[in-house]
Amino acid sequence: MSVIPVSYYLALSAVLFGLGVIAFVFKRNVITVFMSIELMLNAVNLAFVAFARAHNQLDGLVFVFFVIVVAAAEAAVGLALVIMLAQNRQSLSVERMDHLKL
Amino acid sequence: MLILDHLWIILALPLAGAAINGLLGKHWPQSRVNAVAIGSVTLAFVAVVELVREFSQLAPEQIPFVGNYFTWMLASPFRVDFALAVDQLTVVMLLTVSFVGMLIHIYSTGYMAHEGGYYRFFCYLNLFMFFMLTLVMATNLIVMFVGWEGVGLCSYLLIGFWFLKKSATDAGKKAFITTRIGDFGFTVGVLLVFATFQSIDFGTIFKSLAANPVSETTLTVICILLFTGAVGKSAQLPLYVWLPDAMEGPTPVSALIHAATMVTAGVYMVARMNPLFSRAPVAMLVVAIVGAVTAFYSATIGLVQTDIKKVLAYSTVSQLGYMFLACGVGSYATGIFHLMTHAFFKGLLFLAAGSVIHAMGGEQDMMKMGGLAKKIPATYWTMLIATLAIAGIPGFAGFFSKDEILEAAHSGPNANLILWLLGVAGAGLTSFYMFRLVFLTFFGAPRYDEHHVHVHESPKNMTIPLMILAFFSIFGGWFAAPHLVGGTDYFEHFLHPVFSAYAPQPAEQAAALAENPAAEGPALGLLHAVTGWPVIVAVLGLLVAWWLYIKNPEAPKRLAKSVHGLYALLLNKYYVDEIYAALIVRPLLWISTNVLWHGVDQGLIDGIVNGSAHIARLTGSRLRELQSGNTRSYAAWVLVGVVGFTVLLLALFVTGVH
Numbered sequence: 001m002s003v004i005p006v007s008y009y010l011a012l013s014a015v016l017f018g019l020g021v022i023a024f025v026f027k028r029n030v031i032t033v034f035m036s037i038e039l040m041l042n043a044v045n046l047a048f049v050a051f052a053r054a055h056n057q058l059d060g061l062v063f064v065f066f067v068i069v070v071a072a073a074e075a076a077v078g079l080a081l082v083i084m085l086a087q088n089r090q091s092l093s094v095e096r097m098d099h100l101k102l
Numbered sequence: 103m104l105i106l107d108h109l110w111i112i113l114a115l116p117l118a119g120a121a122i123n124g125l126l127g128k129h130w131p132q133s134r135v136n137a138v139a140i141g142s143v144t145l146a147f148v149a150v151v152e153l154v155r156e157f158s159q160l161a162p163e164q165i166p167f168v169g170n171y172f173t174w175m176l177a178s179p180f181r182v183d184f185a186l187a188v189d190q191l192t193v194v195m196l197l198t199v200s201f202v203g204m205l206i207h208i209y210s211t212g213y214m215a216h217e218g219g220y221y222r223f224f225c226y227l228n229l230f231m232f233f234m235l236t237l238v239m240a241t242n243l244i245v246m247f248v249g250w251e252g253v254g255l256c257s258y259l260l261i262g263f264w265f266l267k268k269s270a271t272d273a274g275k276k277a278f279i280t281t282r283i284g285d286f287g288f289t290v291g292v293l294l295v296f297a298t299f300q301s302i303d304f305g306t307i308f309k310s311l312a313a314n315p316v317s318e319t320t321l322t323v324i325c326i327l328l329f330t331g332a333v334g335k336s337a338q339l340p341l342y343v344w345l346p347d348a349m350e351g352p353t354p355v356s357a358l359i360h361a362a363t364m365v366t367a368g369v370y371m372v373a374r375m376n377p378l379f380s381r382a383p384v385a386m387l388v389v390a391i392v393g394a395v396t397a398f399y400s401a402t403i404g405l406v407q408t409d410i411k412k413v414l415a416y417s418t419v420s421q422l423g424y425m426f427l428a429c430g431v432g433s434y435a436t437g438i439f440h441l442m443t444h445a446f447f448k449g450l451l452f453l454a455a456g457s458v459i460h461a462m463g464g465e466q467d468m469m470k471m472g473g474l475a476k477k478i479p480a481t482y483w484t485m486l487i488a489t490l491a492i493a494g495i496p497g498f499a500g501f502f503s504k505d506e507i508l509e510a511a512h513s514g515p516n517a518n519l520i521l522w523l524l525g526v527a528g529a530g531l532t533s534f535y536m537f538r539l540v541f542l543t544f545f546g547a548p549r550y551d552e553h554h555v556h557v558h559e560s561p562k563n564m565t566i567p568l569m570i571l572a573f574f575s576i577f578g579g580w581f582a583a584p585h586l587v588g589g590t591d592y593f594e595h596f597l598h599p600v601f602s603a604y605a606p607q608p609a610e611q612a613a614a615l616a617e618n619p620a621a622e623g624p625a626l627g628l629l630h631a632v633t634g635w636p637v638i639v640a641v642l643g644l645l646v647a648w649w650l651y652i653k654n655p656e657a658p659k660r661l662a663k664s665v666h667g668l669y670a671l672l673l674n675k676y677y678v679d680e681i682y683a684a685l686i687v688r689p690l691l692w693i694s695t696n697v698l699w700h701g702v703d704q705g706l707i708d709g710i711v712n713g714s715a716h717i718a719r720l721t722g723s724r725l726r727e728l729q730s731g732n733t734r735s736y737a738a739w740v741l742v743g744v745v746g747f748t749v750l751l752l753a754l755f756v757t758g759v760h
Binding site for chain 2: 014024025095096097098099
């Protein structure tokens, strides 16, 4: 059984990350934006796992666990923000999130 | 060896007097201010006398006696010690300055008694004494320069003493700025001395000069630069214009600073630097020419002035010219001799003029005086003695010194007949304008309103200094008297070590020659001196003044009309002030206003300051639009940053830079 070269994983990771970025910039629904962030995080996870496997080291796997934990925490806080936004603005559009200035 | 080991005492006394009066004197009664001011100067004079006694016991190899107190600046190899030194030249200067200074302090207590700012006046006067004594005791050029500038400062403060009067403050500024032009040359000269000799200490310079010859061009440049400073300080052509204006100050100031001491600092400096000047014949010639031309030139202006102090001011410029003439023809001792006798008789002339002004209630115009001889006899007699002295009438102090100067110009080692002729002509003019002053002031019918002006003799504290100075105006020159009958000139003999120690070889021979005057019999020598040209023209000047102002009082007016052009030229001082204003002051003012003020200051400097503020404001107002508050725009900027960094990293990777 032939081994899939690490570059394949990296290419897939880059494509996923690029899709996440594009979605993050162009999508208006705040929940979709959230999902694109998750997509970027998991693209990075894929790259970590691929490198860990290629170099036969555990460091990359440890990072992946951290990323998963941070992503979970971020999802919890982020969804709370989404709920507050929906309650206050009656909308889920990112365009309405324009209060980040003095 | 009390004073020799503590030379600083001589300086500390007047400085302490200035500090005490300046800080505490404001609310003191005049008597206490007097006690401090006169006390400090008198003690300084006593210290100088004690110094002279101790000095006379020194062996020749101990002279100059140096007292080194501390190192002021050290930037190896540049080293400045605060050191004082005493040699024969210093002794003469110290005695003259402290003695005349003391008398003028005493006189001032009478003259200034009714003036405001009494304590301030004496504070400045004591401060002046401090700086002047520093100047003459300095043993290197930098400490000398401290004194040099310090006396300039005091001169400025005292000329502008009545600072509510605009003409007085203007005159103070004029004096300060004009001398500063000369001081620029002096400073450059000092730097060049250091560059050439690696030292600014007199002894070191002279020794290295005697050991290793320096190129004559360098010496000439140094000497001319130093002489530029002397030209400013001692009011010679072309920088003399400040001295006549300096008469705006109180009369004792004119006597002390602008006649007896400060203005002679230039002569002292040239004499002090004699080893350099003696090796630079071109510079010597410049000194002699400037001196002789100034002596004659300002004497001609003095002929027609009507302000009693202005006449004396031009006379001072003229006499300083004689001193430079003496130095320029290589007869430094004679220059210093004239400096000393001049301090006596010119100091006396100014003080007597002050007494006249005092008697007339402030009037300075001689055309409004006349017939004062009977009313103020003490002033009259002392002023007459000083006039006889300055005119060079045999027997009086000025005769000996001026005669020696003209003799040196006529038959000394660097004799120059043209300069001698200028000097003799100047002597005749001097005699004329001085007797004109005396005749206009003291003789003839009164030309003032006798009902309003109550002429009164000055108080004792003014007349006694006059009498003491009158004594020295007669006998102060007799040190040189034996020379006339073939004996030794004691003054020159005393100063001889200073001017021969580092003299170039030929001058030493010349000095040896001068020591043994030609083999004339004593009686013949005396006759020769008394009937020489200087005396003849002096008597001629006296007679012309007598004929014009006593015998035919209407003649001067007719004469002025018949040579109107010349008269107007002299009356307006050759229009030099106007020429300077047109050539220098106004262009400078124009450049300052239009280029430096409106152009550089308002345009360039303000432009840079305001411009940078404007740019910062503009940048800020543009950048603040980035903070839209819109989350998506922030996200877009983050993306731009990430892309930018990625591109940068890729570019570095591709080009092989890690």
